[in-house]
Amino acid sequence: MPRLPLALYLLALAVFAMGTSEFMLAGLVPSIAADLGVSVGAAGLLTSAFAVGMVVGAPTMAAFARHWPPRATLLGCVVAFALVHVVAATTPDFGVLLATRVVAAVANAGFLAVALATATRLVPSDRTGRAVAVLLSGTTIAMVVGVPAGSLLGTALGWRSTFWAVALLCLPAALGIVLGVRVGREVDPDDHRTPLGRELAALRAPRLLVVLLLAALANGGTFAAFTFLAPVVTETADLGETWVSVALVLFGVGSFVGVTAAGRLADQHARSTLLWTTPAVVLGWTLLALLSAHPVALLGLVLAQGAVAFLVGSVLIARALHAATEAPTMGGSYATAALNLGATVGPALGALAVAGAGARGPLGVAVALSALALVVLLGARRVVVPRE
Template sequence: MPFAIYILGLAVFAQGTSEFMLSGLLPDIAQELGVSVSAAGALTSAFAVGMIVGAPLMAIAGMRRRRRPALLVFLVAFVLVHVVGALTPSFSVLLATRVLGALATAGFLAVGIATATAMVAPDAKGRATSILLGGITLACVAGVPAGAVLGQALGWRAAFWAVALISLPAVFAVLYLVPEPARPEGDGTLPSARRELRALRRPRLLVALLLGALVNGATFCAFTYLAPLAVGVSGFAEGWVPVLLALFGLGSFAGVTISGRLSDSRPMWVLVPGGIALLAGWALFAVTAQSPAAALVLAFVQGTLSFAVGSTLITRVLYAAAQAPSLGGSYATVAFNVGAAVGPAIGGLTIAAGFGYRSPLWVSASLVAAAFVAAGLAQVVRRLRRTAPLAPARSETAVNTTERP
């Protein structure tokens, strides 16, 4: 793998830390800025929405530039909004920086995936993508806990400063180490964007996007509520929560590594047995959540399976979007973040309805089951489409035969 891809992974690590670090900082932010904790929670939602909306929009905007300048613009903007966030006394301004930071992150990730996959052979997209997604999993393992510790020791603003500082080396590395690929076919104007958007008409791509969103929704539904599950159901002391989260994060890193090795050449080896094991694992976790030992083991196992299957599906999106080399990365980003936003929202609704902290695990199992149902229906529809033209052909032959004198 080119060293420049690892540089892109470093930037994604900083951005992933920013996306998820607020889970441990919201109480302090709410207290200092004079808002409720639930209102402060809008900071997380704003980032997720910004990622979903921003990925295709920023990728289209980036098509008008060469990829290295586009990466630099997005990365510098990301650094600046975190500096503003670290300095502002206003919750409204902080909320705005989260939206702008999400737009910059979405643009960088979309262009970064396109850049990374362009630097490798056509059959190595999965390995290149796994390095970038590995930055997100490392953020879960190290960046988010470190941000929480830093916030507790020096205040939540220190975590924002740390994200900005981590991103600075990536700025210079992108400037000097990331090669500028050849300009893609076309001039980057709106008609080119329209041609790439037509890829969304392909059923194969739409199915891959749906499956990726469902499986990642299951992942983040369980991950979001892992801490209250650990304390309220498994009986862990609060000091054990970082251990459980770290085990899930280590598993996710292992899963991305597995995906990187198999998603290009043997994706079905991951998707079918891995998907079945993932579904069974979420159900088993829900049933045995009261056992601390089971929770520790399953946190690691489910982290591994979730990111192995989820990352492989994201790679399938890139292959299915081969006709959209510039926007394919944004499609993958959208699928990932739709899951990250919708899954926890459904899990929160089940908790609010009184079903307890086990319920997000059942939601996760249901989302994976829905992915299997969707995949099965897609296969049925595909077969029906293959056989459907035969009937009109026979009918036309019959008509022509009867019309002969």
């Protein structure tokens, strides 16, 4: 089997830096609140601001960038991402910090949308799933390595040091894009001939709409549970705070396994993979809700859920790109926006569930959203993936 292009791995490096920034605030909110003189709840808005910026930024940036050279766009997004992290690391004002999260999210969304489109051009159509898996491995490695490292760095040197670290991570990523993404090979000469109206009209296609809905529901369930994993570990399972990092690493390891498996299954076995693993996601969240008071079961299920949840999510991204062939420059942004819509709504519902049902409440939200995704999948399986 031919090797995948080096450019994919260089793009994944940038996704790693951006993924670290997206998830690192989970352990930094209290110290940011104390340093800038705001409430913990207000500091929590930094996470919401990033998610909203991703939802809005993905299609907006993709629309503006559709006539720009992909390499220049990718490089510009990485440089902008680095610069706003320098501003975040130095500002004494919470409002400015909040604004940097929105701008960083727009840059992240633009990068990911263009990177997904670029990845599909770098490989044959029957290897789209593997290309997506390599790209998304940057996010899962960020969860395994970047987020715990950022938490430790923030504890040792203060929360601002993590923003400096992310800015520095962008430098080798930018160099990799300059050296590794060739100008001519990743650009389809016919892309600029597809009118924007036609690309937007692709959203009326039933297959694409259903896949995007499934991606939003699946990711909403995943992030409803992931965002509020810490209180489950410390309150429900009655473990010490150190075990929160252990649980996050286990979830990240599982997600890496899931994304890697998706790269091998998404292209040739998407239908059977979704039909087997989506019920497994529902079952896993249900078991986690029921058994979360038992530490061994909790940690084992966290590892398993990271794997199956990200396997399903990665396959759905690949299916979205397959379904968006009429939107060669916008398809990646549609998938990005759908995933982050889920990442916005899921935690919001999880917050309401915490207030009403305690630490296990978000796990109930994860069960409900993933079960709804299963119902949609079973009802539209012939639309989502034709029979293999």
